[in-house]
Amino acid sequence: MIRIAAVGDVHMDEDVVGRFRPALDELPDCADVLLLAGDLTRHGSESEARCVAREFGNLGVPVISVLGNHEHQCDEVPQVVKVLEDVGITVLEGNGIVLECAGGRLGVAGAKGFGGGFAGRCASDFGEPEMKAFVQTTKDSADALGRALRGLECDVLVALTHYSPVPDTLAGEPLEIYPFLGCYQLGQAIDSAPTALALHGHAHHGSERGTTPGGVRVRNVAHPVIKQAYSIFHLGDHLDRG
Amino acid sequence: MTEQHGDAPPDEYVEAEIQRMLAEDPAIAEQGITVVCLERGLVLYGEVESPHRREEILRRVAERFPRVPITSDIGVIRTQAPSQVEELP
C-alpha cells in the first residue's frame, strides 16, 4: 500500500507561516509523500516562495508539487522554482518522478494544466490569434501531462495538476466559469495512461470527488475544499497481496 | 464575523468591480471570494488562509466603495491534520 498526502491552494505568505506546521509534523507517521496541487503562494513572488519553503520544506517525507496560476502573477517562476527546489521540493511541469516507497513504486506525473472547458462547452482553436493561443496552451499542457504519465514505470501512477481534468469536482462553482477552471483534454491525458488517481486544486468552491470518462478517480484537494491541512489517500492494496 | 459599511444600494457594476478587485488588488489576490448582491447590500463569502486576509478584504472594499453596504461572511480555513483516510482500492 502507498500512502499519499495532498493539498493545494495553500496561498502562503508571511501571515500563514506556521499554520500548517503542526499537522505537517505528523506526516512521517501517516504518509509516504506529500503532493502539492499548485497555488502555493498569493502572487508567485520569491519572498512568498520562501514562506512555502519554510512551511513545506524538511518534512521528513518527499514533497512533490506543480505550480498554479498564482505562481505566474509576478513573473518570477524560475526564482520560485529555485527556492522550492533548494529545500528539496520537486516541482513538476510536463514531467514525472518515481519514488521507491515501502509499499511499491509510486509514479507522479505533473503539470499545471490550463482552462479551456469541458466536452461540448469548450473553447475551440478558431478565430482570433488570442483565442488560438489560449486553446494551444490548453493542448500543450495536456499533451505534456499525457506524455509524462505514459513515460513512467511504476506500480501506482498518480496525475497531479492545478486545473481540473473533469467538471465533477467543480460542482459548487458557477457554471459560467468552468472554462477557466479546467479542461477535458487533461482528463483525456489522464485516461491515456494506467492512472490510479488524479489530484488537482484551483476550484476553491468546488467539491471533492469525481471520475474521468475513463474511470480514473479524481480528487479536488484545494485547501478551501478539504478544510484540513491535507487529505490522505491509500492506494495499491493489490501490491501487498503480491 | 459580520460587519456593515455605508448605506447606498449596490448595483451590478459595483458587484463586478468588487469581484475583479478581489482578484487583481495585490493586497488581496483572492479568486475564491464570492460576491452576492442581496437586498440589504453586497455579501462577501468564501474562505481565506488567515484572519489578517479577511480583515484586509473588508478594509479595501470599504475604502474603495464607502457608500455600498457590505456584509462579510468569510471564514478562515482550518488546518488540522485529517482524522480519516480515504481508501482507494
Ligand SMILES: [Fe+2]
Ligand atoms: Fe487557488
Ligand SMILES: [Fe+2]
Ligand atoms: Fe488557481
